[in-house]
Structure formats: C-alpha cells, structure tokens
Amino acid sequence: MPSVIVIGGGISGLAAAWELRGKAQVTVLEAGDRVGGKLRTGTLAGIPVDEGAESVMALRPEAVRLAEEVGLGDSLCDPEPAPVTFWTRGALRPLPAGHVMGIPADPADLSGSGLLSDEGLARLAREEAIPAHPVLSDGTNGSNGTDRTDISIAGYLAPRIGQEAVDRLVEPLLGGIYAGRTDQLSLRSALPFLAPVAASDESLLAALRRRREGRRTAPGPKPSVVRGIAGGTGRLPRAVAAASGARVLTSSTALSLERAAGSRWRVHAATEYGSATLDADAVIVALPAHAAATLLGPHSPAAEAELDAVRYAGSAVVTMAFARRWQDGPSPDLNGFLVPPVDGRTIKAATLLSHKWAWQREEAPSKLILRASVGRVGEEHLLGLDDRRLVTLARTELSQALGPLGDLHASKVTRWPQGLPQYEVGHANRVAAIREAVGKLPGVELCGALYEGVGVAACVTTGRAAAQRLREE
Ligand SMILES: Cc1cc2nc3c(=O)[nH]c(=O)nc-3n(C[C@H](O)[C@H](O)[C@H](O)COP(=O)(O)OP(=O)(O)OC[C@H]3O[C@@H](n4cnc5c(N)ncnc54)[C@H](O)[C@@H]3O)c2cc1C
Known part of the structure; x- marks a missing residue:
C-alpha cells in the first residue's frame, strides 16, 4: 500500500485522508494541538460554542455528505428560519x-x-x-x-x-x-x-x-441554505479523522519538504517530542498559502511566488453568554445580521447562536449566546486590540442593534489572523499558475480554502479531489 503524508489537519486535509482510507497508509501532520483548523468548537463557561465556522453549505452536497459518511448524519440540523438581515441606516432591516x-x-x-x-x-x-x-x-x-x-x-x-x-x-x-x-x-x-x-x-x-x-422550487418550506452539527461543527473534523483510520500527529509542524530516494518525499517536522523525519510516496499539502509557499519554495519558485502573493483577511470572533433566557431576548425572527462598512460600525456581523440553533439553546437554556465578528481585509489592526476592548466594542454595538442585553455572564475572543484567503481580481489565473507549477512535482498535491472556494463544502471537494488525483498518478 502506498504511503501518503497529509500536511495540515484542517477539513481539507482530513477530507483527503478520508478519501484515501483503505487505499494508502496515511499520516496527517497538524501543527495545532487538535485537528480541524477553522472548524473549532470550544467552550464558553462550560457551554460548547463554535469559534470559527458554525455551519456548512447545504445547497451544495459535499460537506453534508461527508458528515453523513463519517456517522454524523443524525446530528445534522437546520437553523431556525429567518431572513437575511442588515443592521443599517439606524435599524435592523430584513432583506426581502x-x-x-x-x-x-x-x-x-x-x-x-x-x-x-x-x-x-x-x-x-x-x-x-x-x-x-x-x-x-x-x-x-x-x-x-x-x-x-x-x-x-x-x-x-x-x-x-x-x-x-x-x-x-x-x-x-x-x-x-x-x-x-x-x-x-x-x-x-x-x-x-x-x-x-x-x-x-x-x-x-x-x-x-x-x-x-x-430555480423556482415547489411550494412549501424552502430547504435550508446551510446546515449545522448539533454540538458544534468541530465534531466534523474529529469524526473524519477518526473514521479515516489515518495516523494523526497533532502538535507536529512540517518545517521542510525534500526529495527522498527514488520518487519519494521526506518531511522534516517539529513535534512535541522533538524533531522527526517522515518519508512517504506522496504528500498532500493542505495548508494556507504562505505555509504552503515555505514548503514548496525549494522545489517550485513559481508556485512559491504565486502562493506568497495571496492576501488573507484576519478576523476575530467575540462570543458572549448573557445571563437571560434567549426567549426574553431580541426578536425570535432574527438569527443575526450583517453590517455594511459604510455604516461605520466596528462589528461586521453578528449571530444569535441561541436563536439560530436549537442544539445551542438546549445546551444553555438560561443563557443568551451571541457572537460578533470583527475585521475585514485592511482592518487587521482590530485584531491587535486586547480582549477586553474587543468585548466592550462588540457588546456596545450589539446592544445598540438589539436593545439591552443584560448582564454578561462570560465572553471569549478567538482571533483568526490568517482567516480567509482573498479571491482578488486574477485569482483564477493565479490558482491555475500554482496548479501548473505543482503539477511538475510528481507525488505532490494541493488542497485547501485557496483553490475552489473558502466554504467548508468547497474545501472538502478540494481535499477529496487531491486524494483522487494521487490515486490516478
Ligand atoms: C471566523 C471564520 C468563520 C467561518 N465560517 C464559515 C462558515 O460558517 N461556513 C463555511 O462554510 N466556512 C466558514 N469559514 C471558512 C472555512 O471554515 C475555512 O475556509 C475552512 O475551514 C478552511 O479549511 P482548510 O482545511 O483549507 O484550512 P485550515 O482550517 O486553515 O487548516 C489548515 C491546517 O493546517 C495547519 N498547519 C498550518 N501550517 C502547518 C504546518 N507547517 N504543518 C502542519 N500543519 C500546519 C493549521 O494548524 C490548520 O489546522 C469560516 C472561516 C473563518 C476564519
């Protein structure tokens, strides 16, 4: 059986590992102390909360199908129906x-x-x-x-x-x-x-x-555009990792990639037990652009230059639990809102997690759980504000939009400095150039949020496709 090292244990790399199950001996190297990357479910005062992505696209099937394949089908859930709403021109205004x-x-x-x-x-x-x-x-x-x-x-x-x-x-x-x-x-x-x-x-x-x-659909309730996972989307990468049968090494950062004997590849990594060297027949690089550039640079300066040119937007997620029942809070017809930058606010979006997800309110029936997102491209300075300042800013603007929220029971700030790759003008040509350059390296494949779309479903597609290409090589 061929051996494959997947570098990066976000959902893209894990989808690749899942696709290779039973067909290759797979090792996943993940720098963090847990798998999942931007799918992370943490806790806020003991309550599970999603700190990164909190839903997956349901209009395209890939992420939902993967959840079903790894045994999470019963945990898939729809958000409460609510219109897209903007906080703009001084009021909350639903988009028809x-x-x-x-x-x-x-x-x-x-x-x-x-x-x-x-x-x-x-x-x-x-x-x-x-x-x-x-x-x-x-x-x-x-x-x-x-x-x-x-x-x-x-x-x-x-x-x-x-x-x-x-x-x-x-x-x-x-x-x-x-x-x-x-x-x-x-x-x-x-x-x-x-x-x-x-x-x-x-x-x-x-x-x-x-x-x-x-696209006119049959009369009756429209299917949800997105779906969630009861207990948090962070369950998805954990389940994929476990079901894939791959050897998953967390706290293990790939430092360099070099050719080994024959057509094999060698990865040097820093692990919690010291440095390690791993050889394999192939590698799948499932990393954000700049980390991928570092590994691929010695083998493909052209790929390195294009990868290094990709800009990222950093953002911070401020999650807050207020000491009141969600039913006594803002309108039940509201799952959240988006804020046009021209309105001059700091927050760019808010999600009323207790309103949106039944599982969230069942976890904490006596709390109102909200989250606000801060930081668009060019606003990275906001991530440098300390937690207390970010919570104050978010709380102030949320109360201006929603009315008084009561006592803050607990809060948590999660920063995503390399949160989202920017699909700037010329992105398709850049991706084509990266793929062409890496195509000259047999036994190396790429996947991740950079290539086919930033959403979880698109990431799953790139991971599975990278694994399929390897199998065809
Ligand atoms: C705040 C936020 C909210 C979002 N909300 C949604 C949402 O609701 N729905 C949706 O569909 N999408 C959402 N997205 C986008 C989506 O979550 C991401 O695009 C997707 O999860 C990226 O997956 P990935 O595996 O490509 O990358 P990542 O999740 O970034 O995974 C890459 C992994 O590689 C690891 N790594 C980095 N360098 C090394 C190295 N040298 N060696 C080993 N490991 C390394 C990292 O630790 C990380 O775990 C959101 C993104 C953010 C930031």
Whole structure:
C-alpha cells in the first residue's frame, strides 16, 4: 500500500485522508494541538460554542455528505428560519427574499425596506435602461479589442446598479463570506455565476430574473441554505479523522519538504517530542498559502511566488453568554445580521447562536449566546486590540442593534489572523499558475480554502479531489 503524508489537519486535509482510507497508509501532520483548523468548537463557561465556522453549505452536497459518511448524519440540523438581515441606516432591516448576493431581481421588492435611500433605489431600478456591453472576455479573444478575463465585483456592479446598492447590499454579504471588499474581490472567482452575464450584453437584473425563474422550487418550506452539527461543527473534523483510520500527529509542524530516494518525499517536522523525519510516496499539502509557499519554495519558485502573493483577511470572533433566557431576548425572527462598512460600525456581523440553533439553546437554556465578528481585509489592526476592548466594542454595538442585553455572564475572543484567503481580481489565473507549477512535482498535491472556494463544502471537494488525483498518478 502506498504511503501518503497529509500536511495540515484542517477539513481539507482530513477530507483527503478520508478519501484515501483503505487505499494508502496515511499520516496527517497538524501543527495545532487538535485537528480541524477553522472548524473549532470550544467552550464558553462550560457551554460548547463554535469559534470559527458554525455551519456548512447545504445547497451544495459535499460537506453534508461527508458528515453523513463519517456517522454524523443524525446530528445534522437546520437553523431556525429567518431572513437575511442588515443592521443599517439606524435599524435592523430584513432583506426581502428573491435576491442574489443581496441584489434583488426586482428592485420593487426593496421599496419600504429602508435598505437604500430613495435615490439609491431609483438608481438600482434604472439598471435595465443602461445599455449593457461585455466587460469580461472569455480569455480566448478580447472583448472590444481587449483581453479582459476578470474584473472586480464593484467594477462590474457599480456602473450597473449604482455604488449605493453595492455598498449597502452586496458589500456586507461578501464581507460575511470572504471578509473582503467588492472593489478587490474577483467577479470570476467570488461570484462565478455572474461572469457569463458580465461577458454578455444582457442586463444584470434580467439575468437575475431568468436565474430565479429557473430555480423556482415547489411550494412549501424552502430547504435550508446551510446546515449545522448539533454540538458544534468541530465534531466534523474529529469524526473524519477518526473514521479515516489515518495516523494523526497533532502538535507536529512540517518545517521542510525534500526529495527522498527514488520518487519519494521526506518531511522534516517539529513535534512535541522533538524533531522527526517522515518519508512517504506522496504528500498532500493542505495548508494556507504562505505555509504552503515555505514548503514548496525549494522545489517550485513559481508556485512559491504565486502562493506568497495571496492576501488573507484576519478576523476575530467575540462570543458572549448573557445571563437571560434567549426567549426574553431580541426578536425570535432574527438569527443575526450583517453590517455594511459604510455604516461605520466596528462589528461586521453578528449571530444569535441561541436563536439560530436549537442544539445551542438546549445546551444553555438560561443563557443568551451571541457572537460578533470583527475585521475585514485592511482592518487587521482590530485584531491587535486586547480582549477586553474587543468585548466592550462588540457588546456596545450589539446592544445598540438589539436593545439591552443584560448582564454578561462570560465572553471569549478567538482571533483568526490568517482567516480567509482573498479571491482578488486574477485569482483564477493565479490558482491555475500554482496548479501548473505543482503539477511538475510528481507525488505532490494541493488542497485547501485557496483553490475552489473558502466554504467548508468547497474545501472538502478540494481535499477529496487531491486524494483522487494521487490515486490516478
Ligand atoms: C471566523 C471564520 C468563520 C467561518 N465560517 C464559515 C462558515 O460558517 N461556513 C463555511 O462554510 N466556512 C466558514 N469559514 C471558512 C472555512 O471554515 C475555512 O475556509 C475552512 O475551514 C478552511 O479549511 P482548510 O482545511 O483549507 O484550512 P485550515 O482550517 O486553515 O487548516 C489548515 C491546517 O493546517 C495547519 N498547519 C498550518 N501550517 C502547518 C504546518 N507547517 N504543518 C502542519 N500543519 C500546519 C493549521 O494548524 C490548520 O489546522 C469560516 C472561516 C473563518 C476564519
């Protein structure tokens, strides 16, 4: 049986280990003292709370399927139904259904919502009167004589729907997913379904209406967009690690990668027992970009340069338990809210964990558990504030949005300095260049949040695909 070292015990690397079960002898090297990376369930005053990701995409099947495969099917759960809500222009304002990434297919849906000013709404409604021309090419020939394979999200959207709609509708949603900015994020990589529209002469709103018609579902309750895991999403990596049968070495940091005899690879690692050297037929590098660059640099300067150029957004999650029953707290129709940066707040999003997840309130029936996220790209200074300051800032803004919250029972700050890779303009080309460079290294595969999407489901896909490619080599 071939041997494989998976470097990085986040969900991407563990999905690769699971895919190789029974087909290879797998060793997972994880620098932290536990597996899971950004899937981490900790405790707050004895109550389990997710400190990183708290749900997985349900519209695409990969993460849910993996949970089922490793025996967590009975623990999968839906959030309570609640509309996407923005804290903006001085109030909590639900976003009417029927939007795509914040953009309503029919601007009339927004009237009365207060989400946009009258001028902003009128500008959005004029979209179809503005002639559309292709602003993206497909890379094989130029549009209007130029070869333009990518554009920023704001670069495409602002001339169509107006800057205010971008700032107040799209920016907060993308801030929630990427912690990024619409004037830097790639349309092709971050909103790929809009790329064909941007490469055509179709109106954006007309295209969104067409998409909505194509997706009309049967009457009745809509399926959840996301799902959670009772007890915390941190259970998923633990279950995958256990079910994979891999040898998992935590507190073990890969320091360098070198060629060993024949076509094998050698990893030098620092473990809690001292340095270690491991040889294997193949390695899967399941790391954030800069850690991957360090290992791959000696073998592929081209891959190193591209990996090092990837920017990350750091963020902090402030989780708080208030000494009151959740039923006595804010409106039960609210699971959380997003905050447009133009509103000038510190927090970018909040989740009412006790409202959103039944398992969370069953764990702590006499507590209201909330979390606030702080830090978009370019706001890394916020992570340098001490815990007490971050808790005070988060608590103050949460009470301004939700009303008085009562006595704070316990709080916890979790920092994610390398939280989310930024899919900036040109990201698809960068990923292609990295893959081409690493493709010249037989027995090395890559996976992780950098490549196909930052969500857990996309990470699972990259991990399994990396393992499959190795099996085919
Ligand atoms: C605050 C936050 C909230 C999020 N919320 C959601 C959400 O609700 N839903 C969703 O789908 N996605 C969410 N995401 C995104 C998602 O959680 C991540 O993109 C995904 O978990 C990344 O998985 P990964 O395995 O690629 O990387 P990571 O989780 O970063 O794992 C990489 C692992 O490699 C280890 N490592 C690093 N260097 C070395 C080395 N030299 N040797 C050995 N090990 C090393 C690290 O310790 C880490 O465990 C969130 C992200 C953050 C930061």
